[in-house]
Amino acid sequence: MSVNGVETFVLLFPNEEWSNTATDSQLDTVVSQLRPNISFYDRIDDNLTTLSTQNADKDGTISGFLYVPDIDKSDDCFELSKEYLPSNVTRQANLPPTDFTLVALAPWINAECTLAWMRAAHEDPARAFLFYLPDNSTDQPPDASSAVWNLQDGGTWKNIYQYPVYIIPGAVGFELMHNLALYSGNMTSVPWGHTISELPGIDPRDYVRMYTQLYVGNDSGLPSLWVFLLAVVGVLLFVLGATSATMHLIQRARRKSLERRVASGEVNLEALGIKRLTIPQPFIERLPLFTYSAEPDISYPTSPQYKAMMEDAKDIPSSPTTVSQRHRSLTAETDDPPQVVVVDDNTSNPDSVLIHKFLPYSQPTCPICLEDYESGVSEIRELPCGHIFHPECIDIFLANNSSLCPLCKKSAFPVGYCPTKITNAMVRREKNLRRLRSRVTLDPDGSDLEANQTRGRLHEIGSSIKKTILNRKEDAPPIPLEPQPVLMTSALTELPQDQHLHTSFGSSRSRAEFVEQRIRDLTARQVPIRDPDVIQDRRVPQCKLHPFVYPNLIDKYQGEKR
Amino acid sequence: MTQKRISKELQECLTTPPAGIKVNLVDEGNIHNWNIVMDGPADSPYVGGKFQLLLVLPTEYPFKPPKINFKTRIYHPNVTFDEHGSMCIGILKSDSWKPSSRIPNVLTAIQQLLLEPVPDDAVEQGAAQKFKEDRKAFDKEARDMTKKYAK
Numbered sequence A: 001m002s003v004n005g006v007e008t009f010v011l012l013f014p015n016e017e018w019s020n021t022a023t024d025s026q027l028d029t030v031v032s033q034l035r036p037n038i039s040f041y042d043r044i045d046d047n048l049t050t051l052s053t054q055n056a057d058k059d060g061t062i063s064g065f066l067y068v069p070d071i072d073k074s075d076d077c078f079e080l081s082k083e084y085l086p087s088n089v090t091r092q093a094n095l096p097p098t099d100f101t102l103v104a105l106a107p108w109i110n111a112e113c114t115l116a117w118m119r120a121a122h123e124d125p126a127r128a129f130l131f132y133l134p135d136n137s138t139d140q141p142p143d144a145s146s147a148v149w150n151l152q153d154g155g156t157w158k159n160i161y162q163y164p165v166y167i168i169p170g171a172v173g174f175e176l177m178h179n180l181a182l183y184s185g186n187m188t189s190v191p192w193g194h195t196i197s198e199l200p201g202i203d204p205r206d207y208v209r210m211y212t213q214l215y216v217g218n219d220s221g222l223p224s225l226w227v228f229l230l231a232v233v234g235v236l237l238f239v240l241g242a243t244s245a246t247m248h249l250i251q252r253a254r255r256k257s258l259e260r261r262v263a264s265g266e267v268n269l270e271a272l273g274i275k276r277l278t279i280p281q282p283f284i285e286r287l288p289l290f291t292y293s294a295e296p297d298i299s300y301p302t303s304p305q306y307k308a309m310m311e312d313a314k315d316i317p318s319s320p321t322t323v324s325q326r327h328r329s330l331t332a333e334t335d336d337p338p339q340v341v342v343v344d345d346n347t348s349n350p351d352s353v354l355i356h357k358f359l360p361y362s363q364p365t366c367p368i369c370l371e372d373y374e375s376g377v378s379e380i381r382e383l384p385c386g387h388i389f390h391p392e393c394i395d396i397f398l399a400n401n402s403s404l405c406p407l408c409k410k411s412a413f414p415v416g417y418c419p420t421k422i423t424n425a426m427v428r429r430e431k432n433l434r435r436l437r438s439r440v441t442l443d444p445d446g447s448d449l450e451a452n453q454t455r456g457r458l459h460e461i462g463s464s465i466k467k468t469i470l471n472r473k474e475d476a477p478p479i480p481l482e483p484q485p486v487l488m489t490s491a492l493t494e495l496p497q498d499q500h501l502h503t504s505f506g507s508s509r510s511r512a513e514f515v516e517q518r519i520r521d522l523t524a525r526q527v528p529i530r531d532p533d534v535i536q537d538r539r540v541p542q543c544k545l546h547p548f549v550y551p552n553l554i555d556k557y558q559g560e561k562r
Numbered sequence B: 001m002t003q004k005r006i007s008k009e010l011q012e013c014l015t016t017p018p019a020g021i022k023v024n025l026v027d028e029g030n031i032h033n034w035n036i037v038m039d040g041p042a043d044s045p046y047v048g049g050k051f052q053l054l055l056v057l058p059t060e061y062p063f064k065p066p067k068i069n070f071k072t073r074i075y076h077p078n079v080t081f082d083e084h085g086s087m088c089i090g091i092l093k094s095d096s097w098k099p100s101s102r103i104p105n106v107l108t109a110i111q112q113l114l115l116e117p118v119p120d121d122a123v124e125q126g127a128a129q130k131f132k133e134d135r136k137a138f139d140k141e142a143r144d145m146t147k148k149y150a151k
Helices: A024-030 A076-081 A111-123 A170-182 A193-197 A224-264 A281-286 A304-314 A320-334 A337-344 A352-362 A391-400 A424-442 A449-475 A484-490 A511-525 A532-539 A551-561 B002-015 B103-115 B125-133 B135-149
Strands: A002-013 A041-044 A049-052 A060-067 A102-107 A126-132 A165-168 A207-217 A289-291 A379-382 B021-027 B030-039 B050-056 B067-070
Touching (some): A002 A170, A060 A126, A102 A207, A111 A126, A126 A170, A379 A391, B002 B021, B002 B030, B002 B103, B125 B135
Parallel strands (some): A060 A102, A102 A126
Antiparallel strands (some): A002 A207, A049 A165, A060 A207, B021 B030, B050 B067
16 A cells, blocks of 8 residues: 655646636646646656554545645644744635545655644645655665664654655755745746636636645565565475476386386285285286196207206105115205306296296196196196196295295296385385395395494304204215205295204304305396396296395395394 | 194194194194294204294194294394294294295294394394393393293
């Protein structure tokens, strides 16, 4: 409700004394604004200050004849104001006697005189008061909160004087005051008086006076406190929005990335214990079905490793002779562990694919119902890892229990398919597990504090157990400690797959060493798949030790971490 | 399939049971409940004891792991020292259980647990504490309890 503009012009106003038409409604038609070329005209839109908005319309104009209120002659300000005012300035006495609205104009000399003038205007039908500092400045007057406008009464004047008070620049006020003196007398004394009096229909007794219109509105904006608050809230909202958007984008990118890795088979959500999955029926039906054949096609090349595999593959666990045979060969192999590793290594062994192709048909027993397959009769379903089962056994399992191969815990989902909607929680857990695993591998010296603690504790137990085991070992038959690679690759037996069984047979190593070695093995095998060819080769079995045969170990490390 | 698999495993366990383990059915008409008698392994404080266990095979077997409890009281960090005799063993946890695991594996794993307790996964905190801090006292206590309950 501040003032946006002050427009001052000169009105020609008929003198009631001679005009009988001077009723209020008719006056409007008679009163006319003089053209600027023969009268004073001024409009200012800038550098205005609003002191009080009492009774000002929210939007609109305040208008009235410009005049200077009369201060009581006994007041000190009466004498003081003479210095600032021309003697013949327009007073209320110089205006038409009709009850017209007025706009007061006065210099702001000091607080006392301002109050005196406001008091005087209060008695007149003044609609507004314009003050100016007598400094002849064209700049913006000081802000409303400035000490210049302090009237020493704590602001009660705003309630007493029920009209708005505005400040105009000093130079403008001075010019208005100057013209107010020029337009106070009769027509012949005003500027262009003779020109005006010669206009048609003009009576020389008519009044020619300055008239002011104040344009009031909200355009100058909200009070600064609100603006500040709005700005703060706006900035906060923006920051929040930006943060939220960034977070969502990052999370989305991470979800997409995990989804890609899940689809490529690099990450197995179920094996990590993140989400239990089952395979939808259509996918199960798409897994290949074969008729079991006991006689392998012998057209494959025969490397020594391949022969070993063949021999191993032909072993039937339930047969006592072959079991002992296998034990013999294993005992022999453990004498030379590096060779075993080479045999086991799928990636470095070009024969591994061929071996795999042969393998499924060499699994003689369904691991679920423990029935032997009948050559040429039994239908078998092959999972992507190469393990075979009766369809009636494995289908129920995949549909109701788990998406992982019951033997090697490898996913049976096709490559390029993400079986579930990835959530942020999954991303977090997968990340934590990955970090945990990388930390254990990267600190083989045991510099990692938590792992070290576990190891230390395990070592205590280990060393005490070691004696017992070492003693035992002398009379126990030497069963190899790490026969797993060959056994697992053969995909024939699942005997010593569990952690407890691993440590069971006369281990000469401490538990701590075992754990360390095992974790390192696990992580070494979880090499991220990047090469698309390698991804294509997902059908190639990795039926050796799967990391998640040992979830307990991982759990243990997680527990330590917490 | 469940019935077929269980009977196959039962036959195997009856004919060639793992060393130190005897298997029979609790009730002839029900192949889901097995009674196990396990000898305390040599070189363990449980030597000389005969421990009764109850093995319950769920109807979803082998897709769900079997449940196994000590019926004989045993002083062991991983077995609760009460009438339930519940135990904490990795192979029987549902996330690590695999349909290809067999009952003899489970029983051998339990024997191994008697031989080598895992105090970090303890369910019987007092026993675990003693096992870690004073192995001799633990062994003595375990021997005494074996004499008391597992004869």
